[in-house]
Amino acid sequence: MTNDKSQIFSPVYVPECLNLLERFPNAKMLAGGTDLLVRLKDKINQPDIIDISHIEEMKGISASNDKIKIGALVTFSEIIESELVAENAGVLVQAAEMIGSPQIRNRGTIGGNIANASPAGDSIPPLFVLEAEIEIAGMNYSRTIPIKDFFKGPGKSILTDGEIITAVIIPKMKNWEGAFVRLGQRKALAISKVSLALLLKIKDDKIEEARIALGAVAPTVIRAEKTERCLVGKKFDNDTLLEAKKIICEEVSPISDIRSIAEYRKEMCGVLLEEAFEQLK
Ligand SMILES: Cc1cc2nc3c(=O)[nH]c(=O)nc-3n(C[C@H](O)[C@H](O)[C@H](O)COP(=O)(O)OP(=O)(O)OC[C@H]3O[C@@H](n4cnc5c(N)ncnc54)[C@H](O)[C@@H]3O)c2cc1C
The missing domain is CATH 3.30.43 (Uridine Diphospho-n-acetylenolpyruvylglucosamine Reductase; domain 2)
Structure with missing residues (x-):
């Protein structure tokens, strides 16, 4: 090489x-x-x-009272196997299960997926709805950045020369229900054309809080804030879904590229929202 x-x-x-x-x-x-x-x-x-694959301090998954810490070198297979992640951030496990193939999941790391800064990176929409933080080390300092402030555009992030991602920190998300859905050319080994992560807090059939993140419809992953606002306080039923589907398609303005055309991507945001809703029923 x-x-x-x-x-x-x-x-x-x-x-x-x-x-x-x-x-x-x-x-x-x-x-x-x-x-x-x-x-x-x-x-x-x-x-x-x-x-960097031999740096032990960047490996492993640990928990404190209200957060879990995933080392940047943790692979997608390790995320899938982790009970700690399943209990507190199940939406990330769902995304990890869809990445590449067993070989890619055994080698590909969460830190690499984030550093790559692709708007189609599959771990990123879940990390947006989980409101994760990225731990970064530089010479003689470390800093922690909310994931929403990390990306600047396709392949671009706030990471400067001489910095390394050391871990991802996720608040424990008990009592939330989550789903990750994506659309690719094929079910496996295909980059997402559109992806969607949904987290809902539902009590007595009413949506108390809602978070939605979309991948591959903008230069970076984005939160669908209008759609989130439309869901809060509504019943978790088909009428609410129909209203939200309309809003999410209006809210995004994707581009056309080699993987898909803009109009199709727009429409698929609604379809993926419906799929995610179905998973939570
Ligand atoms: C066949 C195939 C299928 C794939 N399928 C998917 C898929 O379905 N979904 C998906 O999201 N991705 C997919 N990918 C892309 C890739 O597997 C992931 O992005 C993976 O998470 C990258 O992690 P890595 O450890 O291999 O990164 P590397 O290739 O080692 O590094 C990627 C980039 O990140 C930098 N980097 C890595 N770690 C750090 C760190 N800790 N701090 C700072 N910079 C760092 C490297 O310098 C490099 O620039 C696929 C790739 C292949 C080849």
Whole structure:
């Protein structure tokens, strides 16, 4: 993969990695490699690689009183197997189950999915509705950013040179019900054309709180705030769904690209909302 001149480093601590990033500013970080290696495959001049996959402090899932912390190197297979995530953030497990293939889920990490900053990244709509925070380390500091402020556009985030994502922090979401649904060219191994994460707090058949995030309909994942507002206080029934479907299709203004045309994406937002509602019934 590397040319004669390129080097591979394997730091085992975050500060060691930050040091390498400072010394080799053009080096690329490699976690599971499922995005990066595809991008580098045909490049003649290969960059230096900082293989971060051996940094123990970025692995594992832990819990405190009201939050769970998922290390940036946690793979989608580990998310699927985690009872802690299933109990507190089931919508993320649903998304992880739909990613790629077993091989991709065994190697692909949540940190890599976020750093990649694709509006079609499947872990991102669930993280938006969960109102997750991204933990970032830089030389001699760390900072935590709400996920809604992390992305700047396709492939662009607020991550600066010399920074690394170390973990994702998610508030425990008991008493909420969630669903993640997506539409791709095929059921497996296809990038989402449109995706939707829904979280509802329902009491006595009434929607008390609602969160909806949409993937692949804008330069970054977005919250469907008008639709959320329309749901709050309403009965969890078909009339409410019909009203919400209309609003969500009006609320988005997607683009046409090689995967889909704008009008289809708009319509599919309503269809996916209906699918997500069905899952919660
Ligand atoms: C066949 C195939 C199918 C796929 N299917 C899906 C799918 O269904 N849904 C989906 O969302 N994605 C899919 N992907 C994309 C990919 O698997 C995911 O985005 C995965 O989460 C990337 O994680 P990784 O650890 O492999 O990242 P890597 O490839 O190692 O890294 C990706 C980028 O993120 C940077 N990076 C990685 N970790 C960090 C970190 N901790 N801090 C800062 N920067 C970091 C790297 O430098 C690189 O630029 C697919 C990819 C393939 C090849």
